[in-house]
Amino acid sequence: MEKYRIIDGLVSLELFAKQLSDFLFEGFVLCLDGDLGAGKTTFTKFLGKYMGIEDTINSPTFTIMKIYDGELPLYHMDVYRLQGVGVDYELEEYIYGDGVTVIEWYHHIEEILPEERLVIEIEIIDALKRKLTIRGTGQYERIVEKLGD
Ligand SMILES: Nc1ncnc2c1ncn2[C@@H]1O[C@H](COP(=O)(O)OP(=O)(O)OP(=O)(O)O)[C@@H](O)[C@H]1O
Numbered sequence: 001m002e003k004y005r006i007i008d009g010l011v012s013l014e015l016f017a018k019q020l021s022d023f024l025f026e027g028f029v030l031c032l033d034g035d036l037g038a039g040k041t042t043f044t045k046f047l048g049k050y051m052g053i054e055d056t057i058n059s060p061t062f063t064i065m066k067i068y069d070g071e072l073p074l075y076h077m078d079v080y081r082l083q084g085v086g087v088d089y090e091l092e093e094y095i096y097g098d099g100v101t102v103i104e105w106y107h108h109i110e111e112i113l114p115e116e117r118l119v120i121e122i123e124i125i126d127a128l129k130r131k132l133t134i135r136g137t138g139q140y141e142r143i144v145e146k147l148g149d
């Protein structure tokens, strides 16, 4: 199941994050794709807000992963730095754990990711506009269906 959505500014991105937050569950895996500055971290910040996270969410580029306390724990990963280095198997404990895992640059750890996942690809159209491609496999298919256009 695949859907497209045009995001016109940060308010529109926040609205989409709010909609998605209704469908989160323990063990949810969200893979984010898109160029530098596409909005992967920005989207994660908005999602965290609707997960009841009060701490400020910052890019985990230098630490690979940051953990936040919310209604469900958030495991926010940015595995950009693992390119050409190899997979960090310690991440598996979180990805297959009881929280919500959001992974920026997920292709670098493809081999440890579950086949069932939600993938959001963010394309930059202009300074404020983004095109999202939303793809769900397995139990995530229904979520994509329900997300609306
Ligand atoms: N509609 C939009 N959606 C997302 N970000 C937007 C939008 N409009 C403007 N922006 C801005 O674009 C920037 C996106 O940066 P962000 O750090 O979220 O990108 P990223 O994909 O995480 O990049 P990186 O690959 O470096 O981690 C932010 O400064 C954000 O305010």
Ligand SMILES: [Mg+2]
Residues within 6 Å of the ligand: 040, 041, 042, 059, 078, 104
């Ligand atoms: Mg980022």
